Amino acid sequence: MKKWFWAVGIAAVLVACADKPVQITLPKGVVLLETSKQTGSQVGIPFRKYQLANGLTVILHEDHSDPLVTVDVTYHVGxxxxxxxxxxxxxxxxxxxxxxxxxxxxxxxxxxxxxxxxTLNGTTNTDRTNYFETVPSNQLEKMLWLESDRMGFxxxxxxxxxxxxxxxxxxxxxxxxxxxxxxxxxxxxxxxxxxxxxxxxxxxxxxxxxxxxxxxxxxxxxxxxxxxSPNNATLTIGGDFNEAQTLDWVNKYFGEIPRGPEVEAPKKALVKLDKTQYLSMEDRVYLPLLRIAFPTVYARHSDEAPLDLLANILGGGKTSLLYKNLVKSGYAVQAGVNHPCQELACQFTLYAVANPDKEANLGALEKRMLDSIQEFEKRGVTQEDLDKVKVQFEASTIFGLQSVSGKVSTLAYNQTFAGEPNMIASDLQRYANVTRADVMRVFDTYIKDKPMVVMSVVPMGEKELIAKPDTFVPESTVIAADVIKGTVSRQPVQSSFDRTKMPPAGPALVLKTPVIWKQDLANGIQVMGTQSNETPTIELMIYLNGGHRLVDVNKAGLANLTASMMNESSSLRSNEDLAQALEMLGSHVSFGASDYQSYVQVSCLTSRLDETLAIVEEKLFHPGFKEADFSRVKEQLLQSLQHMQSEPSYLAKTAFNHLLFGDKNALGVNATGTLATVNDITLDDVKAFYREQYTAKNAQFVAVGNLPQTELMPRLKGFSQWSGASSALPPLGQLPELKGGTIYIVDKPDAAQSVIKIGKRALPYDATGLFFKSNLMNYPLGGAFNSRINLNLREDKGYTYGARSFFDGGVEQGYFQVTTSVRTDVTAQSLSELIKEISRYQQSGMTDKELSFMRNSISQSEALDYETPYQKASFMRLIQRYHLSEDFTLKQSEIIKTISKDSLNKLASQELALDDMIILIVGDKTKVETSVRQLGYPIKVLNL
CATH class of the missing domain: 3.30.830.10 (Metalloenzyme, LuxS/M16 peptidase-like)
Structure with a gap:
């Protein structure tokens, strides 16, 4: 076996590092294949591509803006x-x-x-499998050791x-x-x-x-x-690293892994349908759904871009034909068109979720969808259609470069499927070159009068709602398995260094939190911001204290419904005109509401900030509150609430909140409201809540972008005209007495799994007090993947896909929760194991090893906390909302380093007493109740 990593070859290459050429000598067997630099206004990702002697492709992208690295290994196998x-x-x-x-x-x-x-994970799709980690940059060698060992050993x-x-x-x-x-x-x-x-x-x-x-x-x-094998893999590394050192490490850990069998690219052939096929499925759903698809091309085919544009015109948002003909007219709760592409095939897919109060029959819905296709043929393509999609594609591309992990995944994807890591410029050009004639051509080629697949999904027992009788019957999946022909074997690798020794971490990092500035607008609204120069983008959040908590419990859902109305027409322009204006800018403006705040989220390219803010001001200060919009939005919310009754996670969250906080205050009812409360909300209620909530004295701004404070603040002057007093939260309603040790069951017939939640009311949020310390205490129990409950239920017994526990705190109240979804047949056993783990931890606390693990994990993870604009904005919002000092993370770090095991175990004893907790199971009562009763706890059936 050749030891490529020991010998140094004579090949050398100039690489750019911090804009200064640095000469590095390549390890023997390592070849430089490509160098890509970005200059001027060119959009792309600078990188260098190498190949090891065993065929492993290595892509390196240096980015020293944050002290972190992302390592991705993508195998061309799915x-x-x-x-x-x-x-x-x-x-x-x-x-x-x-x-x-x-x-x-x-x-x-x-x-x-x-x-x-x-952080780490892995994903699999039809065409590739990837494994990735993002870690502090001084941990890079350790990640290469881990990834190479599972590739070769x-x-x-x-x-x-x-x-x-x-x-x-x-x-x-x-x-x-x-x-x-x-x-x-x-x-x-x-x-x-x-x-x-x-x-x-x-x-x-x-x-x-x-x-x-x-x-x-x-x-x-x-x-x-x-x-x-290495010759079927791409190793991509991005972030804060030294290129010469990294290449040496890569060759050391990966270079001695032998090549595997040769891998040919899969053959691509267009999928064809001989005739239109209909199929249907009954499901435990409330809303019927229709899905239609046409086969088209495959990823990066020359017709992919015009087909994407066609999908946008037909069903890409509020300016599309499907929205106009199905959603706005009230026939569908949702509708859209997309054109997802994979390596071997694409699907041009239309879908609509029916509004059964207006038209539940999917045959009628199919006709409206096909009529929309015919309307497009008559309407044709406008220049605005082309411009809109091209701007949106450009904006989404730039926003995808905000994180190192995003850039690494882009490089890895492009290399795996095209052999070229940086295809951003060519992809942008692909879309820029699309003409109106191209769009009409692909419509005629792949869509017009072509065979399709039409699938109806209807509620159980309502087969009469399907579009047409089934013409396709799936083959049984119980088939005689093909024998895997031939054998493939690899020679054992005799490593020339001791791989059992985990590499040490590099020198300690110097961590820097965002440099924050504060300034008030003329009307006293506080703006908190930081400058981030990695992409030419602006992220602006407008927070309004209040939200769901301002609302009387009998009007639950009002804050959410009002925010939805703010996303509709203004008094100056229609909903469609506003959507068109935003799409032409490639900008995003969204109103929403949560338990304690309403908010406006704004994302745009810096070059389009002024036009975007003008639309925000129009929506904020001149809401239309039109009766037609209200009737449609309210109906959609009511239908969505009906639909969510079939979602186990929603049922569990609803029941758990109700048990902990009761029905006398907003915390016990979901912010989306209930069927009864939403049904009672009127347009006058929305107008009144708007006057109470959307005021200057309730508002605070958080901004992250590449503009300095001196340039950004003048752009916000339009909000200086905003007025209005602050809103006081009403008194919190009476909280119920928790019946600790009681098991509550919500029946979901034929559920494939049982959702289990265990918990109690707990501490409100604080940054350095008991709430913060309680989460440190909980970390070994259920705060990490290798926590006690996850290792027990998932890794040891295979009962679940995952289990976790956490403390969650708000301004006034908090709660502790253990949550998991388990196989129905092991519901009682899983609950028994959870009870044992919580009891054991409450009585004995964590070990010295667990204390060390918690300290290392949480303290070192800070290097990843401030990379993206969203992360920076979230950090500033914590400071703003809870009136924290800007150095509160230093105090947290000191607590993590110095808090004793005895202090944390005392907290476990206080906070984790099972007698104080209620237990909730959402599952098939007929299958789980008997075995659960054997655990000896009182049981109550809960009707939602």
């Missing part, structure tokens, strides 16, 4: 590389490869990254027990995200009709349950050896 009858392997491997490798012990991957102050640590546990975890993920969600199975059933039998997109990424059940350890070993 579910499309699987065999029929062997689905789900790629996604299963996403899980398996977090379970340790030859030199990295079980659970050490998550523990190492988390303790280093980082995974199989020796793979055991049958690990395989079985992760297979159960994947089943739980499927149950939680697909089987237990409204419309959850729609996509996989739809794709069976859309793609030819045997097409690699015809089965779900997560796999068919029968395929997962049939899989064995030898199958997955073969799959790993076939696809997870």
């Amino acid at each position: 579910s499309a590389r699987e065999l029929k009858g062997r689905s789900g392997f790629a996604h299963l491997f996403e899980h398996m490869m977090f379970q340790g490798s030859e030199h990295v012990a079980d659970e050490l991957h998550f523990k190492t990254v988390t303790e280093a102050g980082g 995974f199989l020796p640590a793979l055991t049958k027990q690990k395989f079985e546990v992760q297979r159960e975890t994947v089943k739980n993920e499927r149950a939680q995200r697909i089987d237990n969600q409204p419309y959850g199975q729609m996509g996989e059933k739809f794709n069976q009709a859309f793609y030819p039998e045997g097409h690699p997109y015809s089965w779900p990424v997560i796999g068919w349950p029968d395929d997962l059940n049939r899989a064995d350890l030898d199958d997955v070993k073969q799959f790993f050896q076939r696809w997870y």
Whole structure:
């Protein structure tokens, strides 16, 4: 075996570092393939692309603006590389490869990254699997050690027990995200009709349950050896690092891993339909849904861009034809068109969620959708259509460059599927070159009078609502599994250094919080801001103290409904005209409301700030409050509330809040309101709440952008004319007496999982007091992936996809919650394990190792806290809302370093007494009640 990392070759290259050329000598076997620099106003990502002798592609992007790095390893393997009858392997491997490798012990991957102050995850789609970490920059070598070990040394640590546990975890993920969600199975059933039998997109990424059940350890070993090799991978590193040192590390840890089998790019052939196919599905939903799709091209085909533009015209927001013909007219609660593209195929997809109070029959909805397509043919394409989409694409591209992780994922994606990391400029040009004739051409080629797939999803027992009788019947997923032909084996790697030794962290980082400025407008509104020069963008948040908490409980939902009306017409322009103006700017303006505040979120390119702020002022100071808008928005909210009754997570949140805070105050009722309260809200109520909430004395601004204070403040002068007094919160209503130790069950028949919540009322928010310290105390119990409850229920027993616990605090009240979703058949066992873990922790507290882990993890994670404009804005809002000193994080750091284990364990004893907590289960009562009763707790059935 050649040891590329020890020998140094004679190849040298000039690289740019801090605008100064620096000569570095490349390690032997490492070849520079490409250098990309951005100059002037050019939009792109500077990088250098290398290749190791074993075929691993390495992309390096230096960004020294924050002391962090993102490491991404993308393998060109997804579910499309699987065999029929062997689905789900790629996604299963996403899980398996977090379970340790030859030199990295079980659970050490998550523990190492988390303790280093980082975040990590992995994702799988049809065409690729990626693993990524963002960590403080002094932890880079450690990340390369971890990633290389699972690339080259995974199989020796793979055991049958690990395989079985992760297979159960994947089943739980499927149950939680697909089987237990409204419309959850729609996509996989739809794709069976859309793609030819045997097409690699015809089965779900997560796999068919029968395929997962049939899989064995030898199958997955073969799959790993076939696809997870350096010559089928791209390693992308972005952030604050030294390039020469990083290349040496990369070659040291990855260079001795041998090449795997050669991998050919998958063949691309356009999907064709011989005839229109209809299929349907009954589901536990309230709102019928219709989905229509036409096969088109594949990613980066020359027709992709004009098809995207066509989708935008037909259903891309409030200026689209589908919005006008279905949503505004009241026939649909939601409607839209999109054109998602994958490596091998794209779908031109139209959907509409019916408003059953006006038209529940999906056949009538189908006609309106097809009529909209015909209307487009007559309407044609305008120059405004072209300009709008091009501006939006440019803006979304620039906003995608706000984080190192965003840039790294873009580079990795482009390299994997196009062999060219930086395609931003060429992609922008692709869209800029689209003509009106192009759009009409692709309409004629792929949409007009072409076969399609039409799927109806209707409530259980209401088959009469489907668009047309089924013409497509999916084949059974229980099939004879194909045998994996041939064997692939790799030679064991004899490493020339001791891989069991985890690399140490680099020198301690110097962390810097954002430099904050404050200034008041002429009317006294406080503006808090910071300058961020990484992208030419502005993020502006306008917060108004009050929100849902201002509202009488009998009018719950009023703050949310008023915000929705602020997103509609002004008194000067229609909703569509305002939406068109924002789309032509590539800007985003959104009103919303939460428990303690209403808010306005503004995102725009700096060059379009003045025009965007003019629209904000128009919406804010001249709301239309038109009766037609109100009737439509209220009806949509009522239908959405009906729909949410089928969502287990919504039912659990609603019931839990009700139990903790009762029905006498706003905290016990969701900010969206209830069917009864929203039904009673009038337009006069909205107008009155607007006068009370949207006042200058309630308002505070937070701004992040590339303009200095001296340039930004004059641009905000229009808000200096705002007036109005502050609003006092009404007294908090009576809180209920908690019946600790009681189990409450909300029945959801045929639920695939049970949602479990355990908790109690707890402390309001504070930055350095008992609330802050309680979250430190909770961290080993349920605050991290490798916490006690998650390791027990997920990693040890395979009962759940995840379990966590946390303290959440507001201005007046807070709560403690343990939450998880588990398989229905292990509901009682899961609850028993949670009770044991909470009781054990409350009685004995954390260990010395857990204390050390908590200190390292939380203190080092601060390096990641202030990277993006959104993160900077959130940090400033904490200071503003809770009147904190700007150095409060220094005080938090000191507490983390000095608080004793005894102090934290005393808090655990005080705050985690199970006798003070209620227990909630949302699941199938007929399947869980008997076993749960055996735990010995009193049980009450809760009717929402």
